[in-house]
Amino acid sequence: MIDDGFRLFPEQASTLAPRVDALYFFLLGVAVFFTVLIAALIVYFSIKYRRGNTKVDRAPSHEGGHAFGLEITWMVVPLVISMTIFAWGASLYFLEYRPPAGALEVRVVGKQWMWKFQHPDGRREINALHVPLGQPVKLMMISEDVIHSMYVPAFRIKRDVLPGRYSSCWFEATRAGEFHLFCAEYCGTNHSRMIGRVVVVEPADYQAWLGGGKSNLPPAEAGKRLFEDLRCVTCHVPLGATGRCPPLDNLYGHQVKLSNGQTVTADDDYLRESILQPGAKLVVGYPTLMPSFDGQVDEEQLIQLLAYIKSLARPAPAEAPP
Amino acid sequence: MTTIIAPETAAPPDPNQPPRQHYLNAGYTVRSWLLTTDHKRIAILFLVSITFFFVVGGLAATVVRLDLMTPQADLVQTETYNKLFTAHGVMMVFFFLIPSIPSVLGNFLVPLMLGARDLAFPRLNLLSWYVYTIGGLFTLYAMLAGGVDTGWTFYTPYSSTYSNTYVMATAVGIFITGFSSILTGLNFIVTIHKMRAPGLTWFRLPLFIWSIYATSIIMVLGTPVLAISLLLVAMERLLKIGIFDPKLGGDPILFQHLFWFYSHPAVYIMILPSMGVVSEIVPCFCRKRPFGYAFIGFSSFAIAVFSFLVWGHHLFVSGQSIYGGMVFSLLSYLVAIPSAVKVFNWTATLHKGSISFDTPMLYALGFIGLFTMGGLTGLFVAALAVDVHVHDTYFIVAHFHYIMVGGAVMGYLGGIHYWWPKISGRLYPEGWARLSAILIFFGFNLTFFPQYILGYLGMPRRYHVYPEEFQLLNVMSSAGASILALGYFFPLSYLLWSLRFGKIAPPNPWRAAGLEWQTPSPPPTENFAETPVVVDEAYDYQRIDGFAVAGSGAAASPRSHREESTHG
Amino acid sequence: MFYIVFVALLLLLALTVEAARHDLGRWNFVVATSIAAVKAVLIVLYFMHVLRSVQITKLVVCVGFFWLAILFTLALADYWTRDWLFVING
Amino acid sequence: MAEVHAPGTPRALAHQFDDLEQQHQADELGMWLFLSTEIMFFGGLFLAYTIYRTQDEAAFAAASHELDLFLGTVNTVVLLGSSLTMALAVFAAENLQRRKLVLLLMATMVLGCVFLGVKGFEYYHKYEHGLMPLLGLPFDWPGPSPGHAEMFFDLYFLMTGVHALHMLIGLGVLCVLLIKASRGRLLGDFSAPVHLTGLYWHFVDIVWVFLFPLLYLIGAR
Numbered sequence A: 001m002i003d004d005g006f007r008l009f010p011e012q013a014s015t016l017a018p019r020v021d022a023l024y025f026f027l028l029g030v031a032v033f034f035t036v037l038i039a040a041l042i043v044y045f046s047i048k049y050r051r052g053n054t055k056v057d058r059a060p061s062h063e064g065g066h067a068f069g070l071e072i073t074w075m076v077v078p079l080v081i082s083m084t085i086f087a088w089g090a091s092l093y094f095l096e097y098r099p100p101a102g103a104l105e106v107r108v109v110g111k112q113w114m115w116k117f118q119h120p121d122g123r124r125e126i127n128a129l130h131v132p133l134g135q136p137v138k139l140m141m142i143s144e145d146v147i148h149s150m151y152v153p154a155f156r157i158k159r160d161v162l163p164g165r166y167s168s169c170w171f172e173a174t175r176a177g178e179f180h181l182f183c184a185e186y187c188g189t190n191h192s193r194m195i196g197r198v199v200v201v202e203p204a205d206y207q208a209w210l211g212g213g214k215s216n217l218p219p220a221e222a223g224k225r226l227f228e229d230l231r232c233v234t235c236h237v238p239l240g241a242t243g244r245c246p247p248l249d250n251l252y253g254h255q256v257k258l259s260n261g262q263t264v265t266a267d268d269d270y271l272r273e274s275i276l277q278p279g280a281k282l283v284v285g286y287p288t289l290m291p292s293f294d295g296q297v298d299e300e301q302l303i304q305l306l307a308y309i310k311s312l313a314r315p316a317p318a319e320a321p322p
Numbered sequence B: 001m002t003t004i005i006a007p008e009t010a011a012p013p014d015p016n017q018p019p020r021q022h023y024l025n026a027g028y029t030v031r032s033w034l035l036t037t038d039h040k041r042i043a044i045l046f047l048v049s050i051t052f053f054f055v056v057g058g059l060a061a062t063v064v065r066l067d068l069m070t071p072q073a074d075l076v077q078t079e080t081y082n083k084l085f086t087a088h089g090v091m092m093v094f095f096f097l098i099p100s101i102p103s104v105l106g107n108f109l110v111p112l113m114l115g116a117r118d119l120a121f122p123r124l125n126l127l128s129w130y131v132y133t134i135g136g137l138f139t140l141y142a143m144l145a146g147g148v149d150t151g152w153t154f155y156t157p158y159s160s161t162y163s164n165t166y167v168m169a170t171a172v173g174i175f176i177t178g179f180s181s182i183l184t185g186l187n188f189i190v191t192i193h194k195m196r197a198p199g200l201t202w203f204r205l206p207l208f209i210w211s212i213y214a215t216s217i218i219m220v221l222g223t224p225v226l227a228i229s230l231l232l233v234a235m236e237r238l239l240k241i242g243i244f245d246p247k248l249g250g251d252p253i254l255f256q257h258l259f260w261f262y263s264h265p266a267v268y269i270m271i272l273p274s275m276g277v278v279s280e281i282v283p284c285f286c287r288k289r290p291f292g293y294a295f296i297g298f299s300s301f302a303i304a305v306f307s308f309l310v311w312g313h314h315l316f317v318s319g320q321s322i323y324g325g326m327v328f329s330l331l332s333y334l335v336a337i338p339s340a341v342k343v344f345n346w347t348a349t350l351h352k353g354s355i356s357f358d359t360p361m362l363y364a365l366g367f368i369g370l371f372t373m374g375g376l377t378g379l380f381v382a383a384l385a386v387d388v389h390v391h392d393t394y395f396i397v398a399h400f401h402y403i404m405v406g407g408a409v410m411g412y413l414g415g416i417h418y419w420w421p422k423i424s425g426r427l428y429p430e431g432w433a434r435l436s437a438i439l440i441f442f443g444f445n446l447t448f449f450p451q452y453i454l455g456y457l458g459m460p461r462r463y464h465v466y467p468e469e470f471q472l473l474n475v476m477s478s479a480g481a482s483i484l485a486l487g488y489f490f491p492l493s494y495l496l497w498s499l500r501f502g503k504i505a506p507p508n509p510w511r512a513a514g515l516e517w518q519t520p521s522p523p524p525t526e527n528f529a530e531t532p533v534v535v536d537e538a539y540d541y542q543r544i545d546g547f548a549v550a551g552s553g554a555a556a557s558p559r560s561h562r563e564e565s566t567h568g
Numbered sequence C: 001m002f003y004i005v006f007v008a009l010l011l012l013l014a015l016t017v018e019a020a021r022h023d024l025g026r027w028n029f030v031v032a033t034s035i036a037a038v039k040a041v042l043i044v045l046y047f048m049h050v051l052r053s054v055q056i057t058k059l060v061v062c063v064g065f066f067w068l069a070i071l072f073t074l075a076l077a078d079y080w081t082r083d084w085l086f087v088i089n090g
Numbered sequence D: 001m002a003e004v005h006a007p008g009t010p011r012a013l014a015h016q017f018d019d020l021e022q023q024h025q026a027d028e029l030g031m032w033l034f035l036s037t038e039i040m041f042f043g044g045l046f047l048a049y050t051i052y053r054t055q056d057e058a059a060f061a062a063a064s065h066e067l068d069l070f071l072g073t074v075n076t077v078v079l080l081g082s083s084l085t086m087a088l089a090v091f092a093a094e095n096l097q098r099r100k101l102v103l104l105l106m107a108t109m110v111l112g113c114v115f116l117g118v119k120g121f122e123y124y125h126k127y128e129h130g131l132m133p134l135l136g137l138p139f140d141w142p143g144p145s146p147g148h149a150e151m152f153f154d155l156y157f158l159m160t161g162v163h164a165l166h167m168l169i170g171l172g173v174l175c176v177l178l179i180k181a182s183r184g185r186l187l188g189d190f191s192a193p194v195h196l197t198g199l200y201w202h203f204v205d206i207v208w209v210f211l212f213p214l215l216y217l218i219g220a221r
Ligand code: HEA
Pocket: A030, A034, A038, A077, A078, A079, A081, A082, B153, B267, B268, B270, B271, B313, B314, B332, B333, B335, B336, B337, B339, B340, B341, B343, B371, B372, B373, B374, B375, B376, B378, B379, B381, B382, B383, B387, B390, B391, B392, B396, B399, B400, B403, B404, B408
């Protein structure tokens, strides 16, 4: 059960949470300091220099050079503080949105108003996400309709889920239990009901849970089936190139030269586009032969096709384990 | 009314003389109002209309708060709830706060403060009101006919394809109203450049004028981008094209870029004028020159310019490139510096002042405190990693209400009270006014402080139903909102009451500096009997109070030479 | 003067159409927009006689285009760096 | 803007100004501020265009080649010509040449109408060829990436449509000016409306100067 007692501070249940909270407390310190400073000065001056007080010295002090120094001080001090905050926040942000290599990859499809998850071994679930404790999990997300946003407060992560483009985020749970999962981007009538829970369990229990469901093909396997069913094989042989088509092995994560002279990295979005709008980015040296599969495959099938193509790839040079 | 009204300035009305001609009694027909080109009358027209929209927006907020008392959906249906917060956001932002100070106080005061007879383009000014009203009616129609449920941000593709509410009509309404903003801003810039009285150099201008000028820059350069982004949404719906449609390779995030290119600067449209008001009130009730005049003035400019460089901080989790996010975060901190400069300078102005606590001053001090709290939480949300957690939660809701309600609305009310004698020729009841200022301050904090906590706990915004553990804080917030509503109800009532029963106001009840106080209350249609000539800096309170200021606020006021020249 | 400017504009137009007949790769875009910019400057300076206008008018013209540059630069800063992360991250 | 100081009154100077110099400068500044809003307004469209074009240069080039370069070029000449006549009209108004003013205003309007006529013809042509993806009309695109090609035409119709709307407004204002001019007004001290309308008209011209290469001249033809 989700712990639903009253509290003033959210649970920390991921490796990121304490780090984000540390910055938060620093900010809180800055905010309290300045609020108290300003409030105290206002109160102090208000009492000391109230109109009725005739005894106080109001002779104008020699402003001028002295005042200029003050002005510079209260520009520079906030600047220094805020640059510190910026650097701190940016480094954490970079961490938050850069999944570590080797993370467990869970695929997420958001649609009005539910979350669909598929685990690497093929098990699916809706509005609940089981993850193992102490293991990095990467979410690969896309939406079927409008923008949604994946939000798990206890993990301090959030990322918009877009139509037409993959986005991702990751976390590593540090506490077993159940946590809220919210849709944070307004997505229509039942936005506030597009919620679910994240269930963090021991890795062994996770394996057991995976085994417990009715078996689905792992995405890469399902993708392989689709690859055959959709007759991709008529042109693309699984490994190596035919004369007509570029090879698909060793594609993901590598640079692709296009016919217009540009070079792009074959990332998820590129693969997706290659299937839906093959003409958009032509591989140099190949004809515009491939038909568009727009409308024939849905987002989940696309994800499976991608999983298959990715499984063909040898690791890209930059992807070498850290 | 208060100690500072020097008795000799309140000339008793002479029953034998015919009443003095002024802008209010220059004509009583509806026509004389609806076809007026007098900036002061247009200001009144705006005052009436924006008050109307404020009440409408406030009523929507009231229902929202009532509904959120319980975690379930029991008061209204979810569709309705979504329409309510959208209506609330749209009304409050586009039809109340953005026009509020510029169109009411700005319209009324800019020519007076400049010693001009009117704005540069009086007919354009009237047109601005009509455009505003037509846009408002359009939007009101949309709200009544069925409502819109997109949130005030109109994010695509929900707004362009999926929502089946009155998005078109609302977008068109806001589009039209945008022209009102543009026309007003344009008019102010030209007026401030070309119509200052002889001797009124830039550095003698009241700080209110500086801030209105900065605001106008944003209005002129930002609003058209909002216009085009809403037009694109409207066209997507009307012509069934797909500029933001992912199926055609369109990018929904492009809409967010365009929208926030305007709407971030727009938040400074809302706050800068209030900062200007505070910069007027604080010196007056401290009886001294503002500390760091030039710094306050230039920081307005800095805010206006920097404000255009930070819009991407609304897109930190949206799928914008994370490098883009970093740039925007960095720039967001730069825009915080000029705000800091202002806060520190106002506080320093209190030093060695002769401070009295009339209602406008209470609002001004409240503004400083609440704006500081809201602004400082702006630092939280500009910090990338923290924003990932608090984005689209109640933390954001609290952040912007602290600035917009605690800051901007407080400043607006302070300004209305400060210039009410000038505008209406009447004094308001001071006791009631102070009471409601204090009520608003406490009600406000009770409403929105719990929302910070809720936000960090993770309660998403725009949620009709929410987990039970958040209820207690929500109940507190709703309780605060009722106090707040009461606090707003009082000024609405006693200001209206004062129109008829208030004491007659002297030309300069606060013995304030500034050209607007050198002409009778209410001012004559042509503003000044003859064009005033300015020979010294603004805020010369030492001269007004004479030299025996130390301690005794009630020192007799020797008439300044400016006064003499205008009463000739 | 107006006639000279007009002729210059027509010549530039001919130039840009001619340039489009040749495949200059991505330079096609650069050439076309540069020529358009030159034409625009001519119109602004002569037809709209900004050359003869007061200082503040000139300032407003520059500010207008400067703000446009802000819009483009920062928005494109997002689009052009979107796939950087992947390269680093794999 | 233009009608602000339309001299219905015999006085050239409006009451809030001290002298004509001040009024003139205020008018001009106001108009330029308005034009800077127009820059930003079109800027949004150009931004969308830039981003989508860089996403799929090839599809945009292919789609662009469906536009009629000849008509586009002719239209550019026509519009530049109308700018010339407009500039001359302002000159005539300032120098009290009434007949010339009337004729030049008429010429400007005629050229403007020709432009719109040609544009209308182009639109119709696109409609006939199923290249008008508006209002759910069919869009047949034989080439690759029909999505991006459709996006090009969406942008094409939006950008030229908004531009044409500006032309229409300009023509309306010119119409008013023409009537006044033929009654012998708008000369000398009263020429401000002509001057301001001129600024607007040239601006609309500048927009087209950019639209033309961006829409008609993508890639090599
Ligand atoms: C009047 C309105 C107003 C104003 C003035 C501001 C001011 C600021 N805002 Fe706010 N903001 C909004 C209205 C406003 N905001 C609204 C409406 C939203 C939500 C929109 C929506 O999604 O619906 C929003 C959202 C918002 C976000 C996006 C959050 C999200 O959705 O995830 C961010 C992120 O950076 C942000 C930052 C800031 C910053 C840094 C300032 C700064 O300008 C603040 C500067 C002020 C200070 C810093 C205080 C004074 C300084 C001192 C006392 C000295 C100490 C200072 C330092 C140490 C630096 N705001």
